Amino acid sequence: MRFMDEYRSEADARKLLDAIERLVSRPWTIMEICGGQTHTLIKTGIDRMLPDAVTLVHGPGCPVCVTPLEMIDRAIAIARQPGVLFTSFGDMLRVPGSRTDLLSVKAGGGDVRIVYSPLDALKLAQRNPDRQVVFFAVGFETTAPGNAMAVWQARELGVRNFSVLCSHVLVPPAMEAILGSGENTVQSFLAAGHVCTVMGYREYEPIAERYRVPIVVTGFEPLDLLQGIYMALKSLEEGRWGVENQYSRSVTRDGNVAAQRLMGQVFETCDRPWRGIGLIPRSGYRLRPEFRDWDAEARFAVEGVQAQESPLCIAGQILRGTKKPHECGAFASLCTPEHPLGAPMVSSEGACAAYYQYHRARV
Amino acid sequence: MEPVRFGLQCPIPISDYPSVTLAHGGGGRLTQMLIERMLVPAFSNPALEALHDGAVLSLPMGWGGPVGADLRVGADLRVGADLRVGADLRVGADLRVRPGPSDLPRLAFTTDSYVVTPRFFPGGDIGSLAVHGTVNDLAMCGARPFALSAGFILEEGLPMEELWRVVQSMQAAAQGVGVPVVTGDTKVVDRGRGDGIYINTAGIGLIPPGVEISPQRAQPGDVVLLSGAIGAHGVAIMSVREGLAFETTLKSDSAPLHELVARVLDATGERLHVLRDPTRGGVASALNEIAAQARVGIRLFETQIPVWDEVRGACEILGLDPLYVANEGKCLAIVAPDAADAALAALRAHPLGKEAAIIGEVVADPPGVVTMRSRIGGWRIVDMLSGEQLPRIC
Numbered sequence: 001m002r003f004m005d006e007y008r009s010e011a012d013a014r015k016l017l018d019a020i021e022r023l024v025s026r027p028w029t030i031m032e033i034c035g036g037q038t039h040t041l042i043k044t045g046i047d048r049m050l051p052d053a054v055t056l057v058h059g060p061g062c063p064v065c066v067t068p069l070e071m072i073d074r075a076i077a078i079a080r081q082p083g084v085l086f087t088s089f090g091d092m093l094r095v096p097g098s099r100t101d102l103l104s105v106k107a108g109g110g111d112v113r114i115v116y117s118p119l120d121a122l123k124l125a126q127r128n129p130d131r132q133v134v135f136f137a138v139g140f141e142t143t144a145p146g147n148a149m150a151v152w153q154a155r156e157l158g159v160r161n162f163s164v165l166c167s168h169v170l171v172p173p174a175m176e177a178i179l180g181s182g183e184n185t186v187q188s189f190l191a192a193g194h195v196c197t198v199m200g201y202r203e204y205e206p207i208a209e210r211y212r213v214p215i216v217v218t219g220f221e222p223l224d225l226l227q228g229i230y231m232a233l234k235s236l237e238e239g240r241w242g243v244e245n246q247y248s249r250s251v252t253r254d255g256n257v258a259a260q261r262l263m264g265q266v267f268e269t270c271d272r273p274w275r276g277i278g279l280i281p282r283s284g285y286r287l288r289p290e291f292r293d294w295d296a297e298a299r300f301a302v303e304g305v306q307a308q309e310s311p312l313c314i315a316g317q318i319l320r321g322t323k324k325p326h327e328c329g330a331f332a333s334l335c336t337p338e339h340p341l342g343a344p345m346v347s348s349e350g351a352c353a354a355y356y357q358y359h360r361a362r363v
Numbered sequence: 364m365e366p367v368r369f370g371l372q373c374p375i376p377i378s379d380y381p382s383v384t385l386a387h388g389g390g391g392r393l394t395q396m397l398i399e400r401m402l403v404p405a406f407s408n409p410a411l412e413a414l415h416d417g418a419v420l421s422l423p424m425g426w427g428g429p430v431g432a433d434l435r436v437g438a439d440l441r442v443g444a445d446l447r448v449g450a451d452l453r454v455g456a457d458l459r460v461r462p463g464p465s466d467l468p469r470l471a472f473t474t475d476s477y478v479v480t481p482r483f484f485p486g487g488d489i490g491s492l493a494v495h496g497t498v499n500d501l502a503m504c505g506a507r508p509f510a511l512s513a514g515f516i517l518e519e520g521l522p523m524e525e526l527w528r529v530v531q532s533m534q535a536a537a538q539g540v541g542v543p544v545v546t547g548d549t550k551v552v553d554r555g556r557g558d559g560i561y562i563n564t565a566g567i568g569l570i571p572p573g574v575e576i577s578p579q580r581a582q583p584g585d586v587v588l589l590s591g592a593i594g595a596h597g598v599a600i601m602s603v604r605e606g607l608a609f610e611t612t613l614k615s616d617s618a619p620l621h622e623l624v625a626r627v628l629d630a631t632g633e634r635l636h637v638l639r640d641p642t643r644g645g646v647a648s649a650l651n652e653i654a655a656q657a658r659v660g661i662r663l664f665e666t667q668i669p670v671w672d673e674v675r676g677a678c679e680i681l682g683l684d685p686l687y688v689a690n691e692g693k694c695l696a697i698v699a700p701d702a703a704d705a706a707l708a709a710l711r712a713h714p715l716g717k718e719a720a721i722i723g724e725v726v727a728d729p730p731g732v733v734t735m736r737s738r739i740g741g742w743r744i745v746d747m748l749s750g751e752q753l754p755r756i757c
Contacts, residue, residue: 004675010739044741048741103385104381107382108382222737338393357746358743359744
């Protein structure tokens with residue numbers, strides 16, 4: 001199949017692996033930011049095909065994983081209210097809140113539906129004028145333009161029974177939080193290709209300079225990742241830093257300017273707690289005050305809902321890259337995809353779920 | 364016989380799942396938990412515990428003669444009426460699973476309920492599916508389908524025209540298979556208490572002497588075959604679901620597999636060890652079940668698993684893995700190594716098996732685990748689906 005098979009060729013993968021083998025002279029630690037990248041690495045076995053000297057740590061780029069617990073609890077509180085039609089991307093439904101998850105709310109009679117686009121949620125609102133339709137707007141810069149567009153259109157069309165529960169997060173502040181932490185071991189990043197498709201990579205240049213790290217904007221196919229890893233290692237071996245673009249078939253330095261303009265009109269940056277990591281200043285988006293009428297937190301008065309994490313879960317260390325999933329005492333015993341203690345065990349992009357699915361026993 | 368004792372406590376702890384979730388019906392690990400922890404212990408008996416697609420029952424002594432011979436010929440309704448299966452089995456109650464190939468014909472008995480949404484989908488509808496699905500469950504026991512039952516749960520308000528279309532479709536499917544619907548039931552529930560139409564079908568079939576197909580027979584060295592390209596049914600259904608509609612020319616692969624299975628049986632005989640139709644939960648879940656039941660490992664080769672481009676493309680966009688997507692007209696066959704070529708040739712000679720392929724092998728270690736060599740040469744576990752496959756965020 002075109003545009004897929006070219007990036008999954010075993011012969012080309014072998015060539016890149018051989019080149020990496022020849023290149024590496026000492027141990028290096030690289031973090032892939034995005035959970036989609038983590039899953040490709042684990043699913044195709046790349047992490048085990050690399051030389052031992054190369055350590056991959058898995059980054060915080062799983063929107064489901066970092067959405068704070070209190071936001072999940074707020075979503076659940078809203079979804080339980082009579083007359084509410086709660087919509088979400090599929091991934092979010094299984095994430096455990098303090099006591100339950102959205103799938104269980106659905107099982108208990110709540111009207112919780114999976115949508116593929118926030119615009120579909122908006123259409124549901126138009127078709128059900130007597131219902132309150134709420135969309136759970138989570139994700140990184142990748143999903144922000146679509147969510148911004150839904151709110152924008154709701155205002156343009158005067159759809160009053162639509163609102164979003166907004167919990168957007170941004171990549172660059174999280175990278176700085178990781179690099180600035182005393183326990184950091186990451187020497188280079190594979191930046192998330194689809195985030196950069198929207199945002200470009202200008203904003204990564206000062207980070208690369210300040211912390212002297214190579215950052216490679218990388219795609220999601222096996223060969224993208226191998227090439228991104230090769231580029232990162234080459235910079236590390238040569239003592240260089242800066243931003244390079246492996247994913248040039250999708251990413252430009254400026255990104256999608258029209259999308260950025262819309263996001264700027266609808267959202268403003270705010271401090272945001274990340275599940276497992278804690279508060280990161282200016283790391284999130286919230287709706288601008290002029291869109292308050294479409295803000296579900298205000299409409300349903302759930303701002304006060306607070307929450308408590310499981311003390312056994314080390315999701316924070318996983319998401320910061322200081323521990324790997326199998327180093328957690330609860331991994332695959334107390335914490336499984338059926339009974340997740342933390343979000344990384346749930347999502348199709350979560351590192352714990354990737355390890356559980358693809359690596360649990362020795363293969 | 365000691366009566367089954369029910370404990371005070373639900374075997375699936377209330378704290379875990381106070382109510383049934385959709386994932387309990389998804390064909391993955393939660394479905395397995397529901398079956399293994401609640402249903403099997405409750406109804407405990409050897410035929411059930413074999414956890415096959417259908418129960419394999421030895422007929423009471425003396426049935427292997429002329430009656431059995433008649434049964435083998437096929438759908439002879441007069442014989443079927445004479446059988447009075449339920450009554451005789453209650454009396455006979457010979458539920459022992461005979462070890463090794465039996466020299467007498469045995470009965471296969473299965474049931475399945477159909478709740479598919481939407482009722483009409485590209486390549487089929489709930490009626491044809493209800494026939495094919497149950498026929499295939501019988502075929503996976505190595506049985507020739509013999510007779511079906513049909514139970515309808517209808518919702519008040521269902522247009523009569525739709526019911527008629529479904530019934531006609533069932534009739535056509537049953538006629539195509541050459542298996543009669545010999546008994547049935549209808550119930551109507553209040554508007555809002557059902558989803559238009561649910562169908563349950565049960566089927567009985569006859570397993571010829573010498574045929575012994577069961578998941579436990581998979582052994583190291585065996586070869587795993589797949590009868591064709593996977594994922595068409597699941598993707599075709601998703602393409603017409605509300606809120607998810609996308610354009611595709613893909614049709615469900617819903618089809619009866621009994622003839623295909625008969626060809627493979629003719630070609631391989633006792634060397635055919637396991638058959639399984641990878642319906643909900645897909646190929647991955649079916650192979651995980653077999654690996655667990657036979658306590659063997661299964662190794663797959665990603666590049667050898669046939670997947671059409673339409674299915675691959677849709678799965679890439681939706682964030683699904685075709686290995687977990689449902690099929691309704693495919694079967695997995697596990698055969699002794701010296702029967703692999705014959706099985707493959709027999710599959711490919713049938714119109715429903717043209718794209719059949721050898722996709723893997725049975726190994727000793729690690730037991731209960733399915734692994735796969737990825738397209739680029741790495742290895743990974745192919746786990747059982749946990750819950751439903753959910754579309755991803757980005």
